Amino acid sequence: MGRRYDTISFLTDYGTVDEFVGVVKSVIRDIAHDVMVIDLTHEVPPFDIRAGSLTLARCISYVPTGVVLAVVDPAVGTDRRCIAIEVADGEGVLVGPDNGLLAPAVAMAGGAGRCVVLTNPEYQLTAPGATFAGRDIFAPAAAHLCIGVDLYELGDPIEADLLLPGVIPLPREEQGALVAEVLWIDRFGNCQLNVGPDEVSAMGEAIRITVGDTTGAPIVRVAKRSDSFFGLGTGALGLVTDSYGMLALALDRRSAALELEIGPHDQVVLEAIADENLGVGTPVTSPVNLRINR
Amino acid sequence: MGRRYDTISFLTDYGTVDEFVGVVKSVIRDIAHDVMVIDLTHEVPPFDIRAGSLTLARCISYVPTGVVLAVVDPAVGTDRRCIAIEVADGEGVLVGPDNGLLAPAVAMAGGAGRCVVLTNPEYQLTAPGATFAGRDIFAPAAAHLCIGVDLYELGDPIEADLLLPGVIPLPREEQGALVAEVLWIDRFGNCQLNVGPDEVSAMGEAIRITVGDTTGAPIVRVAKRSDSFFGLGTGALGLVTDSYGMLALALDRRSAALELEIGPHDQVVLEAIADENLGVGTPVTSPVNLRINR
Amino acid sequence: MGRRYDTISFLTDYGTVDEFVGVVKSVIRDIAHDVMVIDLTHEVPPFDIRAGSLTLARCISYVPTGVVLAVVDPAVGTDRRCIAIEVADGEGVLVGPDNGLLAPAVAMAGGAGRCVVLTNPEYQLTAPGATFAGRDIFAPAAAHLCIGVDLYELGDPIEADLLLPGVIPLPREEQGALVAEVLWIDRFGNCQLNVGPDEVSAMGEAIRITVGDTTGAPIVRVAKRSDSFFGLGTGALGLVTDSYGMLALALDRRSAALELEIGPHDQVVLEAIADENLGVGTPVTSPVNLRINR
Numbered sequence: 001m002g003r004r005y006d007t008i009s010f011l012t013d014y015g016t017v018d019e020f021v022g023v024v025k026s027v028i029r030d031i032a033h034d035v036m037v038i039d040l041t042h043e044v045p046p047f048d049i050r051a052g053s054l055t056l057a058r059c060i061s062y063v064p065t066g067v068v069l070a071v072v073d074p075a076v077g078t079d080r081r082c083i084a085i086e087v088a089d090g091e092g093v094l095v096g097p098d099n100g101l102l103a104p105a106v107a108m109a110g111g112a113g114r115c116v117v118l119t120n121p122e123y124q125l126t127a128p129g130a131t132f133a134g135r136d137i138f139a140p141a142a143a144h145l146c147i148g149v150d151l152y153e154l155g156d157p158i159e160a161d162l163l164l165p166g167v168i169p170l171p172r173e174e175q176g177a178l179v180a181e182v183l184w185i186d187r188f189g190n191c192q193l194n195v196g197p198d199e200v201s202a203m204g205e206a207i208r209i210t211v212g213d214t215t216g217a218p219i220v221r222v223a224k225r226s227d228s229f230f231g232l233g234t235g236a237l238g239l240v241t242d243s244y245g246m247l248a249l250a251l252d253r254r255s256a257a258l259e260l261e262i263g264p265h266d267q268v269v270l271e272a273i274a275d276e277n278l279g280v281g282t283p284v285t286s287p288v289n290l291r292i293n294r
Numbered sequence: 295m296g297r298r299y300d301t302i303s304f305l306t307d308y309g310t311v312d313e314f315v316g317v318v319k320s321v322i323r324d325i326a327h328d329v330m331v332i333d334l335t336h337e338v339p340p341f342d343i344r345a346g347s348l349t350l351a352r353c354i355s356y357v358p359t360g361v362v363l364a365v366v367d368p369a370v371g372t373d374r375r376c377i378a379i380e381v382a383d384g385e386g387v388l389v390g391p392d393n394g395l396l397a398p399a400v401a402m403a404g405g406a407g408r409c410v411v412l413t414n415p416e417y418q419l420t421a422p423g424a425t426f427a428g429r430d431i432f433a434p435a436a437a438h439l440c441i442g443v444d445l446y447e448l449g450d451p452i453e454a455d456l457l458l459p460g461v462i463p464l465p466r467e468e469q470g471a472l473v474a475e476v477l478w479i480d481r482f483g484n485c486q487l488n489v490g491p492d493e494v495s496a497m498g499e500a501i502r503i504t505v506g507d508t509t510g511a512p513i514v515r516v517a518k519r520s521d522s523f524f525g526l527g528t529g530a531l532g533l534v535t536d537s538y539g540m541l542a543l544a545l546d547r548r549s550a551a552l553e554l555e556i557g558p559h560d561q562v563v564l565e566a567i568a569d570e571n572l573g574v575g576t577p578v579t580s581p582v583n584l585r586i587n588r
Numbered sequence: 589m590g591r592r593y594d595t596i597s598f599l600t601d602y603g604t605v606d607e608f609v610g611v612v613k614s615v616i617r618d619i620a621h622d623v624m625v626i627d628l629t630h631e632v633p634p635f636d637i638r639a640g641s642l643t644l645a646r647c648i649s650y651v652p653t654g655v656v657l658a659v660v661d662p663a664v665g666t667d668r669r670c671i672a673i674e675v676a677d678g679e680g681v682l683v684g685p686d687n688g689l690l691a692p693a694v695a696m697a698g699g700a701g702r703c704v705v706l707t708n709p710e711y712q713l714t715a716p717g718a719t720f721a722g723r724d725i726f727a728p729a730a731a732h733l734c735i736g737v738d739l740y741e742l743g744d745p746i747e748a749d750l751l752l753p754g755v756i757p758l759p760r761e762e763q764g765a766l767v768a769e770v771l772w773i774d775r776f777g778n779c780q781l782n783v784g785p786d787e788v789s790a791m792g793e794a795i796r797i798t799v800g801d802t803t804g805a806p807i808v809r810v811a812k813r814s815d816s817f818f819g820l821g822t823g824a825l826g827l828v829t830d831s832y833g834m835l836a837l838a839l840d841r842r843s844a845a846l847e848l849e850i851g852p853h854d855q856v857v858l859e860a861i862a863d864e865n866l867g868v869g870t871p872v873t874s875p876v877n878l879r880i881n882r
Contacts, residue, residue: 015481022334026356040610062614077522128539187603228665245716309775316628320650341841371816422833
């Protein structure tokens with residue numbers, strides 16, 4: 001018997017309108033009666049592996065010791081692999097499809113230890129259809145891990161470097177500017193970038209932001225650095241250091257994503273302000289967009 | 295004292311925007327401190343007894359031993375009956391309004407055992423208004439069952455055949471075609487029909503689908519049988535055996551419901567393809583709708 | 589060591605699309621392993637302190653003995669205070685921002701006992717950004733209270749009368765009419781007013797309702813008193829005594845809020861019907877709006 005766990009952290013794109021999440025929890029309850037399931041979220045956009053992997057990466061340093069069950073699985077029912085990956089010397093095990101969903105979280109947890117492909121039918125439910133691996137394959141695996149079934153009992157060992165990698169976009173420098181990308185829009189409309197505060201520290205307290213591609217009419221704004229949304233004041237765009245330590249475009253009590261008309265994957269260019277009239281320290285409070293063609 | 299239970303599976307049309315679900319769980323926590331509540335879903339469309347009953351029927355073979363608390367109750371506050379029904383020799387008890395909501399699940403669980411109308415005020419909360427039976431009548435009944443109060447303590451016994459039946463539509467044959475109905479659209483837009491794979495096995499691997507009524511311009515498409523969504527390939531309509539063993543109209547990573555403009559209750563006609571050019575084995579990948587008047 | 593608690597009732601405006609709620613529960617699980625968290629709701633409209641405070645006030649008499657964790661916190665990251673307030677001789681503790689969110693619930697629970705500002709960093713998480721006090725300040729405080737850390741260990745005592753009060757609007761009489769306000773629209777479209785049944789008992793069983801301000805074209809309807817929605821019959825507007833003992837404008841299986849085009853904060857004037865033709869006891873079933881200029 002292996003180590004036991006008493007918490008499963010659970011993330012999917014199932015939504016909560018259907019009964020999928022409840023059925024998975026029912027399966028877990030039947031196998032591992034005393035385990036607590038913590039819902040991270042089930043509102044990953046349908047089929048969006050990247051969004052799911054980024055969400056999981058944001059969560060991973062907070063989830064309790066135990067099993068992480070993550071399912072965003074557009075290729076369910078095909079021969080894509082179902083996997084489980086130990087991290088942190090077995091402090092945690094991540095269970096899900098081998099499509100890159102788990103990879104960034106595994107990396108943030110220090111890299112993969114033992115890995116297994118979930119091929120042992122003894123630890124799966126027989127099912128009338130093949131389209132609900134969360135219920136029939138992943139949840140039983142997670143639950144059996146909790147009650148002490150060893151990872152290698154669940155199927156065939158596999159080398160970690162044979163698993164599909166995840167993709168986290170990196171910003172790039174271009175003619176003195178930093179070309180970044182929106183990773184995540186949260187409920188409040190804050191737009192997390194793939195840029196940390198240190199990467200723009202030389203640009204000063206007010207930074208020129210350009211969103212939109214070069215073919216259309218990009219929106220150019222000045223965003224001031226801030227530690228809080230409220231501190232921005234009404235209407236002023238900010239670059240707030242968010243709760244994960246990344247920069248986020250933000251407004252006070254309004255959605256920056258709506259105002260800038262941007263979403264995940266969109267490009268955001270950050271530049272120091274050359275113009276003295278908009279230099280460091282100049283208060284920037286105009287909510288008016290400057291639309292220019294360049 | 296009766297049998298004890300430690301799990302309540304919970305389904306409603308309450309939504310999660312208001313505090314209704316939380317208040318019900320609070321009431322349960324106060325009465326039956328160690329019971330785990332598993333949310334099946336709370337997003338049954340408001341007042342939609344049929345949708346709720348179908349969801350519950352899909353869940354019932356997965357819910358753990360224990361109590362099922364189900365509330366879709368448009369007639370709350372009137373003299374409609376509040377009931378509890380034992381199934382499977384007391385392995386489970388279903389609690390909810392007597393409006394057909396519980397009936398299909400009870401049937402799938404092997405039929406009703408002892409039944410009771412929840413009339414005993416000793417096991418109800420006094421309430422400032424009569425519109426929240428989930429909080430005041432159903433949850434206290436479920437929680438008291440968990441702590442060992444016998445079913446018959448909760449009110450007046452009633453014969454099962456006096457309870458309101460549920461209605462599950464059956465497909466019918468008509469001139470060689472199978473006239474089916476959409477039971478459920480899931481989050482991904484898959485359209486579950488009231489037809490199992492065996493009922494169309496003679497129609498081959500590609501089946502003609504007609505949706506829309508006869509007065510308008512029905513959509514006619516060819517759907518190929520598949521065990522997975524991904525296996526359909528881009529744009530091809532499929533008849534996938536879903537996770538409950540029913541046929542579902544589906545597309546790969548897109549919503550079949552949106553493309554076919556159908557919803558629950560809508561009619562879908564399935565026919566074998568006579569035309570040799572669209573016969574069994576012919577790959578059908580065109581996403582173009584063929585709209586005909588007939 | 590102080591008293592211990594084993595339940596945290598949890599309300600926020602975080603939504604469930606992001607992972608915020610899951611991360612907070614993860615933090616709680618790490619600190620107070622055996623505590624049950626009951627979600628009241630996480631769908632308070634973003635930044636809407638009043639809506640959150642009213643929701644919490646509706647819940648407070650139902651939440652189990654324990655800690656209430658409530659976060660609607662537009663000024664997160666500024667110097668607004670984070671507080672914890674004992675109520676009912678320590679039967680409960682409310683934790684959240686000092687912005688009025690907790691005040692109505694505290695009042696309904698009998699008023700504040702000991703209060704503290706959460707300034708002790710020993711019971712907070714170090715964080716890469718200051719924008720997620722739910723995770724870094726409030727949840728750790730709630731969890732530590734559960735495991736027996738005394739309230740005064742969490743920071744600096746403060747007098748209750750220095751805390752920000754909440755605002756609950758009161759109806760006012762004006763020329764024989766009662767000028768009320770919509771407090772809450774629930775999922776079903778019922779419009780809870782800040783008026784109890786006793787306040788309109790002299791107006792009879794059918795009451796004239798005027799919504800909309802005086803400058804436009806107000807909607808005037810007659811609403812009949814009822815104990816249930818179903819009892820209203822199709823299309824008839826009702827004043828139903830809701831589950832919290834307040835009057836709510838309602839329709840049977842339809843949204844009164846949509847039909848009357850009203851939302852929280854909107855004014856509703858209630859008057860006795862003078863006109864004999866629309867007097868008490870007259871059945872009123874017309875769904876047609878009478879729009880008048882006055």
